[in-house]
Amino acid sequence: MNPKFVLYFAWYYGFYVIKRGPSYLLASLSLPLSLLFMVTIFTHGTLIAFAIAGGPIAIVAANSINGAADAAFFRIQIRIQDLYVATSLTSQDYMFALSMSYLVFSLPGIVLYAILGAYFKVFTLSSALPIIGLLILLTLAISNLSFIIAGLLKHIRNVWGITAILSIIMTVLPPTFYPFYYLPRGVIYILSVSPVTPAAVLFQGILFPKAVGMYSSVQLPMFIILIVETLVLIFLGRRFIRWRE
Amino acid sequence: MIEIKGVSKRYDRHLYVLKGVNATLKERVTTIIGRNGAGKTTLVRILSTQLFPTSGTAEIEGLDILKDTKKVREVISSIPQESQLIGILSPLEQMQLYLMARGFSSSQAKRESEYALDELEMYEFRNAPSDTLSGGMKRKVFVAMALAAKSPVIFLDEPTTGLDPLSRIEVWSAIKRLSSKVILTTHYMEEAQELSNEVLVIDQGNIITHGTVKSLLSTFDGKMRAEKLEGREFDIKIANVSIKYIDVNEVDEFVRKGYDIKRINLDDIFLSKGVMLES
Ligand SMILES: Nc1ncnc2c1ncn2[C@@H]1O[C@H](COP(=O)(O)OP(=O)(O)OP(=O)(O)O)[C@@H](O)[C@H]1O
Ligand SMILES: [Mg+2]
Numbered sequence A: 001m002n003p004k005f006v007l008y009f010a011w012y013y014g015f016y017v018i019k020r021g022p023s024y025l026l027a028s029l030s031l032p033l034s035l036l037f038m039v040t041i042f043t044h045g046t047l048i049a050f051a052i053a054g055g056p057i058a059i060v061a062a063n064s065i066n067g068a069a070d071a072a073f074f075r076i077q078i079r080i081q082d083l084y085v086a087t088s089l090t091s092q093d094y095m096f097a098l099s100m101s102y103l104v105f106s107l108p109g110i111v112l113y114a115i116l117g118a119y120f121k122v123f124t125l126s127s128a129l130p131i132i133g134l135l136i137l138l139t140l141a142i143s144n145l146s147f148i149i150a151g152l153l154k155h156i157r158n159v160w161g162i163t164a165i166l167s168i169i170m171t172v173l174p175p176t177f178y179p180f181y182y183l184p185r186g187v188i189y190i191l192s193v194s195p196v197t198p199a200a201v202l203f204q205g206i207l208f209p210k211a212v213g214m215y216s217s218v219q220l221p222m223f224i225i226l227i228v229e230t231l232v233l234i235f236l237g238r239r240f241i242r243w244r245e
Numbered sequence B: 001m002i003e004i005k006g007v008s009k010r011y012d013r014h015l016y017v018l019k020g021v022n023a024t025l026k027e028r029v030t031t032i033i034g035r036n037g038a039g040k041t042t043l044v045r046i047l048s049t050q051l052f053p054t055s056g057t058a059e060i061e062g063l064d065i066l067k068d069t070k071k072v073r074e075v076i077s078s079i080p081q082e083s084q085l086i087g088i089l090s091p092l093e094q095m096q097l098y099l100m101a102r103g104f105s106s107s108q109a110k111r112e113s114e115y116a117l118d119e120l121e122m123y124e125f126r127n128a129p130s131d132t133l134s135g136g137m138k139r140k141v142f143v144a145m146a147l148a149a150k151s152p153v154i155f156l157d158e159p160t161t162g163l164d165p166l167s168r169i170e171v172w173s174a175i176k177r178l179s180s181k182v183i184l185t186t187h188y189m190e191e192a193q194e195l196s197n198e199v200l201v202i203d204q205g206n207i208i209t210h211g212t213v214k215s216l217l218s219t220f221d222g223k224m225r226a227e228k229l230e231g232r233e234f235d236i237k238i239a240n241v242s243i244k245y246i247d248v249n250e251v252d253e254f255v256r257k258g259y260d261i262k263r264i265n266l267d268d269i270f271l272s273k274g275v276m277l278e279s
Helices: A003-020 A022-042 A048-077 A080-085 A091-119 A125-152 A157-172 A185-191 A196-207 A209-240 B040-047 B069-075 B091-101 B106-119 B135-149 B165-177 B189-195 B213-218 B248-256 B266-272
Strands: B002-010 B016-025 B029-033 B055-060 B076-079 B153-157 B181-185 B198-203 B206-212 B223-229 B236-238 B241-247 B260-262
Touching: A003 A022, A003 A091, A003 B091, A022 A048, A022 A091, A022 A157, A048 A080, A048 A091, A048 A125, A048 A157, A048 A196, A080 B091, A091 A125, A091 A209, A125 A157, A125 A196, A125 A209, A185 A196, A185 A209, A196 A209, B002 B040, B016 B040, B016 B055, B016 B198, B016 B206, B029 B040, B029 B189, B040 B055, B040 B153, B040 B181, B069 B076, B076 B135, B091 B106, B091 B135, B106 B135, B135 B153, B135 B165, B165 B189, B181 B189, B189 B266, B198 B213, B198 B266, B206 B213, B213 B266, B223 B248, B236 B266, B241 B248, B241 B266, B248 B260
Parallel strands: B029 B181, B029 B198, B076 B153, B153 B181
Antiparallel strands: B002 B016, B002 B055, B198 B206, B223 B241, B223 B260, B236 B241
16 A cells, blocks of 8 residues: 555545646536426425535545546546556555545535535534445545446547536436435336445435335345445456556 | 566467567667667567467566566566556656555655756656646656656667657656666667667567677677768668668769768668668
8 A cells, every 4th residue: 555645646636637627616506406496496495405415425436437538538548557657656555646646636526515515404423424435435436437438438438428428327226316206116126226325225215214214124125235345346447457468 | 677588479369470579688778770660669568468479578687577577567667668647637747646556645746856857858848637648758757657666677669759859858858867788679779779779670479680789780899870862872772762781981983873972870880781761
């Protein structure tokens, strides 16, 4: 492990993507904010808390999947990955650094939602810790999925199409912006092929214990699914990143 | 010392691009030359543990590139031919990251980076977003990374491509001052001659000559090169340039025939092997 590298890389890269490419940041906020608006209108405000809770998940998931573009760009186009292969840095360090940069890049959005959530009394101080833990897990799971995609690609062009499709499927279909218990139980399990689903279910379990009430029996299986998926994706990410070709 | 032992490489189902390369590189600076597509980058990437050979192996300072990968990576640094800077980060930031990946502390990384950038006259651009640098300046940042890393063995794949003549001299003098073993590829014959004692010539995946500059040139002892556009006498003809190797005592005669007379240099090793360098 090279935590110093991970920290510096995550900060430099994540921060400068925000500073020197702010349009990218706004783009990552446009989907969750539009959905927040729509869900609030359509439900006459009754589901606003759910739509706010879904914001950070959608942001983290979308930024992590879009990270496939960064990883592919670094590997295929500007060949920065090659530079790091011939050092004592391990592929895990490299991937972890990229993942954390995606999280840094998600920070402004998370802060925005934290403010919204505090104002509408969705987030409380006691829920902060488990929520941050979930967001880190989700970042790891999805960014490793993006490393798999980046490793499989031969041409950089495909990455934009694939991530565009995946980020919509993965953030809008799962119960990110609506209560998971609106879905039949079987469908929840089917949708949990995307790690966003267990993360969203757990989020709602933490934030809305009263509303979730009798449906809380899926929480434990969802937690196990999220952990297993994250571990499997990390394992596969290492396989597919093509560290030494 | 680097020992290359029967290294072959085939990408996917393509043809072999390296065909059992064997060589022992003993000198401090070794230059690999060869035409585009000869296999130089492939060989360098295999030696610097970025690419697996299809067969064969190599030892770097006694460490096997396949068995002792971790240790090899501690003693080498390698600047790929095609790497580009991350546009939104500055040269200093990227050099710092590179050195920290190699285990430097952040302050040590900063200090060494600044020093190396200064050595290549790049200090004033250290904090600029890399996007705003010229092509040659970007290349120099990578060379600076290798200089700053100070590893015992350094691979530089075309370090001076795109550099202006002055910048090339800066890079050369920095390489000369190093105590590390350096393996570099280049298309500039004068660079090979200026920097290294040992030259490895690759063509179509095979080594066609290998030796010290002096020994390679010794086959031309007492010879000169005579060149003329559409000359009637020639040993080799490249496009419409006729080239003939003549004895020193034939010089007057060939001058009268309108030939230009040149001193022998590494180009001639290339030319005489029937290989032409496109530079
Ligand atoms: N990733 C790859 N997949 C398939 N073929 C490749 C790949 N990389 C290189 N090649 C082929 O291998 C051969 C050698 O390429 P290499 O890059 O080693 O040449 P080189 O000597 O470095 O050339 P140059 O002077 O242009 O840099 C070429 O024929 C090239 O087409
Ligand atoms: Mg090359």
